[in-house]
Amino acid sequence: MNFSKLSIDEILFQSSIRINNSLGDSKILNAVSPMGYPEAKLNEGKALLTEASTLVENQKKEYGELDAAQETFKVEKQKANETYKNMVAIGRIAFKTDVQATTTLELNGRRASTHSGWLKQTQGFYRALLANESWKAAMANYGQTEEKLTAEIAAIESVAAASENVRKEMGDAQNATQQRDQKVEELADWINDYEVIARIALADKPQLLEKIGIVVKG
Template identity: 50%
Template sequence: MNRSKLTIAEFLFQCGLRINNSLNDSKVQEAVSVFGYTAERLEAGRNILDASNALNETFVKEYGELDAAYEQRNEAKDLANFKFQGHLAVARIVFKSNPSASTALALNKPLPRTNSEWFTRSRAFYNNLLSNAEWLAAMADYNAGEEMLKSVLADIQGVENYSDVIMREKGDAQNATKERDAKLEELNEWVNDYESIAKIALNEKPQLLEKLGIVVK
């Protein structure tokens, strides 16, 4: 069986055909046992198959959790950024004649493009506003008071906290990939050896080979 031409799901299915159908057919067992593939040896192969299926399910779960963490982070960032850009627009009006505030709040700079730039810029904007009573009073006249500004700053910190979650989930996903791939390689070696023996043992019984998913030309 050429694993490289199969998806993982197809590969596991084909391995299941070879192993499970061998265990469930006394004629196949009788033929392959002559070459050392006893029921116990076939059970050992099924154990490798079961472990491979379990590790593949873990792989899918871990990457699902990683995708979910990214999605949650992006949703939280979109909401916080919407609020940030609204306050930024207000500040440009409020401090249009205040060079000191304009510089400290980076009011005339292009919007940040990367996540790191966004965190740095948005945090600095709110921290600088919150540390200046005069600027706070000016923003409050536009329904952007201290509590609201603190709330958005907390939202920004919440978005950044997702980075820790994402790194943890990414590590779990990478470990799941490594463990699954190692077990799949073990399964591939076991099944290829068994398939070669099955072709010899069942050479004159092509219908049994086909029952194992082995195509007979």
């Protein structure tokens, strides 16, 4: 069988049939043992199958964690950005005649489009406000207290942390994929070799070949 054309789940399934049914049938074991595949060798294959199965499940888990991290980042940034846009709108009213505040807080012009630019712009906005007593007082006149501003810069920091977590989880997921692929490839190579030997050892026993998942034509 050409394992290179099979899905990973199918490789695991076919490998399980070949290894476990060989170990579970004395006739098969007696036939393949003299040809380099005694019980100990087949158990090596079984251990390889277990390793591959574990890494397959781990890879799925890592991508699940990545999806969760991306969703957390998306939700937190969306919420923080909505509040930030509202703060900017309020700031444009509160500092309508204050050129210094308008420039420093970047109240006019476009909002940053990149994530790094967004972090720099939002952090700069809140930090500048919190560092200026008169600007804090002006925003407080519109219900935006120091406590609210402090809470919002904390939310921005949380978004930054969520972004870093996405980067970490992505690295973990990619590493898990590499480990999975290497082990599954090793398993497929082991099974391919065993299949060649099994076909020779069981050439006159097609029903036993069928038992370990090897289709006999004719």
